[in-house]
Amino acid sequence: MEFTFLGTSAGTPTKSRNVTGLALSHGGPKHWYLIDCGEGTQHQLLRTHHSVMQLQAIFITHIHGDHTFGLPGLLTSASMLGRTAPLYLVAPRPVKTFIEAAIGNSDSSLSFELRFVDSEAENFYWEDDSLSVTAVPLSHRVSCRAFVFTEKNLERQLVRDRLEADGIEAGPAWGRLQQGDDVVLQDGRLARCDDYTRIARKPRKVIVAGDNDQPDLLLAACTGVQVVIHEATYTQEVSDRVGPWPQHSSAAQVARFAEAAGVPNLVLTHFSSRYQFNPDAYPHIGEIESEAKGIYRGNLYLARDFARYTLGKDLIFNATEHL
Amino acid sequence: MEFTFLGTSAGTPTKSRNVTGLALSHGGPKHWYLIDCGEGTQHQLLRTHHSVMQLQAIFITHIHGDHTFGLPGLLTSASMLGRTAPLYLVAPRPVKTFIEAAIGNSDSSLSFELRFVDSEAENFYWEDDSLSVTAVPLSHRVSCRAFVFTEKNLERQLVRDRLEADGIEAGPAWGRLQQGDDVVLQDGRLARCDDYTRIARKPRKVIVAGDNDQPDLLLAACTGVQVVIHEATYTQEVSDRVGPWPQHSSAAQVARFAEAAGVPNLVLTHFSSRYQFNPDAYPHIGEIESEAKGIYRGNLYLARDFARYTLGKDLIFNATEHL
Incomplete structure (x- = not known):
């Protein structure tokens, strides 16, 4: 099971970081899933080994543009490439309306069936031969979900x-x-x-959360989970200065939750566009890292665009090379 | 008057070329206009000196996604940056519907007034203090326009x-x-x-055309024009193989027209994603260039992403450095 971060910036892209998108590979050669699809996700994919032809399903955590505006381009590009295999789109209902408007008002059509699944339906559950997926409601300005991916059909x-x-x-x-x-x-x-x-082994189980200011909402879902991927938009100091309106988490909030829940591996992402990775920059992403490290004693990772992580059958989680 | 190409690929982006977008600077420091806005245009702008805060107007040649899908992200990013100045959007009516659906279904709003102008209205005319703009209907699968930009208020x-x-x-x-x-x-x-x-001098006048399989439609508008920017999606051989359905121009078609019309400077763009610029690639962009050069005797340029061109008050047109 492999994860490739396609974007790690909140709200707007920066020169080195795109808005949210995450590729999850599992269940067969080239077989993959996309979680969130900010503008430019199809561009990022050109720099990975993932093709829209082998994409099995798209999961959208919530309707904000930095998680959805890449959908019209990704879908119509798949169509221009001649995709015929049906594609699942697991998302809130307004995302369907948005895509229909984009396609209908651009003289486009899709060469494949887009199978819409309402991610906000009561008792939401989705599965294919490789994964089962449930959703946990989060706390954000709009309805938002974490998706829990559990491996199926173990040998x-x-x-x-x-x-x-x-x-x-x-x-x-x-x-x-x-x-x-x-x-x-x-x-x-x-x-x-x-x-x-x-x-002979436990299933791999991971949580990929959308935007959220109450990480504790994930506590019950964390049983048997090896990896939690969660936003940490700011440090606590910046979060206090920004105020509660955006409804994002600070690094400290997520770290406290992960420590209390006993999460073995925590990946932070969705950093405010003000944070930078180059050593001389201010504010530097290291501020988020040290805030979280001071609280959380498990394995902590700060995602970068194109960073790849592997969760093995032995449940060991590893950062692999950048692309 | 300066032009910066933000994307030169037709239909889908490639690793090195984005879909269509062109920045036209004129009329004041940092004062600029955008012609077409494919997905990722806001990302490309991060690598230029143009800010969405100083953008005066957006002109959309036609409704296809590779010319429009960047609009929701660009507009909402301008809003997140706190833009308050009104912004003109000159476009076909379905583009307005698309943007309203994108904003309405993503819990977004704009911090500035978007002043929509129907580019397909009879007797379309737009002006501000720096430029006057008219439109010429073209021949494509959907209604499409060339925009004619004429300098105003000469010293x-x-x-x-x-x-x-x-x-x-x-x-x-x-x-x-x-x-x-x-x-x-x-x-x-x-x-x-x-x-x-x-x-004491003639106004600068340029034509930026959208997708079009009949360049001759621009003949009457070419009077007094120093620069024509036109698509050349394929060579004639590839165009013949693809057939007439996409309604694009070959390099030979555009070159014949520009030669007959006496256009002094011709910039080709919107190359099929199959064409590449790196020397060893096949098919190489050089095929389009040599086809056009065999016919057109004026100054020929093949646009690359981030290529900049300047049209001086002396009406001399020059390629400047890449960004």
Whole structure:
């Protein structure tokens, strides 16, 4: 499971950071998902190994433009490339209205089916063969969600002792049991895969949150989660100066939450465009990092555009090279 | 008068070229106009000296997404920067609908007045203190326009011989005449500025065309024009292979027209995303250049992203440094 940050700036792009977009790869070669789609997301993708042709679904946390204005261009570019595979769009309803207006007023059409799923429906749940996805309501100026991605269809291991004890010999039945099927044996007995296989590891589970000024809302969802990706728009000092209206989190707020919840890996992103990464700049992104580090004792990461992270089957989370 | 190309790719962006956008500077320090606004135009502007705070008007040639999808982000970013000066948007009516849908469905609002002007109205004409603008209908899949920008309020020179012959002495009256005012003199006579000043040079006049498969439509508008900026999406060979449906021009078509019309300076842009500038690439942009050069004998330029051109008061057109 791999994450590529396509944008880490809040509100407006900077010279070195785009507005929000995150690619999540899982479930097959080149098989990926997009969470949020600020303007210029399709441009950022040109610098990664992700193609809109293999994109499985788009998840939009909330309707603000820095999370949505890249959708018309990304979708029509996929169409110009000749995509025919259906594409899921999991989003609040106004996003559908926006896209329809963009397509309808630009003489565009899509060469593929866009399957809209209302992310704000009660009991929202989405899944495909690789992932199941639930949503947690957050606190922001507009309705906003965190998405919880849980790995599905983990590989099964045969319980050989039991197979042999019950006289089920090695052969095609073993393969089908391992794939998760129940099997009727030649002698008429039913062999249930749950009886003869086991899943030897925990599923990978990550939370990708949208804009939010109450990280605690994620507490219940954090059970069994290895990674939380959350906004930290300002330091606490800047947040106090800006006031509560924007409804964003400070680094300290997110760090306190993650420490209390026992989150093993925390990735901060969505930094105010005032923060810069180059060493001489003021304010420097290091201010956000040191504020969070003073509180949170897990593995802390500050996302940069094109930074990649991997969450292995061993549940170890690692930053990999920049693109 | 200065031109900065913000995007030169047709349809979809490439790694090195954005979709269409052109900044035209004229009429004051930092005073500028935008022609077309593909996705990512606000990102490109971050690498120029142009600020959305000093943008006077936006002109949209037609409704296609590669000319319009950057508008919601550019406008809301101007708002986040606190712009209050009204901004003119000269565009086809569906562009207004698109922007209203983008703003309304993203919980956005603008901190300034957006003054919409229908570019397709009969007898369209727009002006401010620096430029007058007319439109020429083109031939494309959707209604499309070329905009003709003509310099206004050229500096006046005093006709000293005549002032002295008529006994009008140097003083504040001379200054007001030079600014273009008629003046009542102390002795009660009316001195008309047209009698005592002259404009010593021709106005700068340029055509910026949208997508178009019939360059000849611009013939009548070319009188007194120093520069034509026109799309050349393909070479003739590729155009023949693609067929007439996209309704774009080949380099040969535009070159034939410009040669026949006696256009002194021709800038080609809006190249299919298949064309590349790096020396080893195929197809190389040089194919478009050599096709046009074989026909057109004026000054030919192939626009690159961030290329700048200056049209001086002496009507000399020059490529300046890349940004």
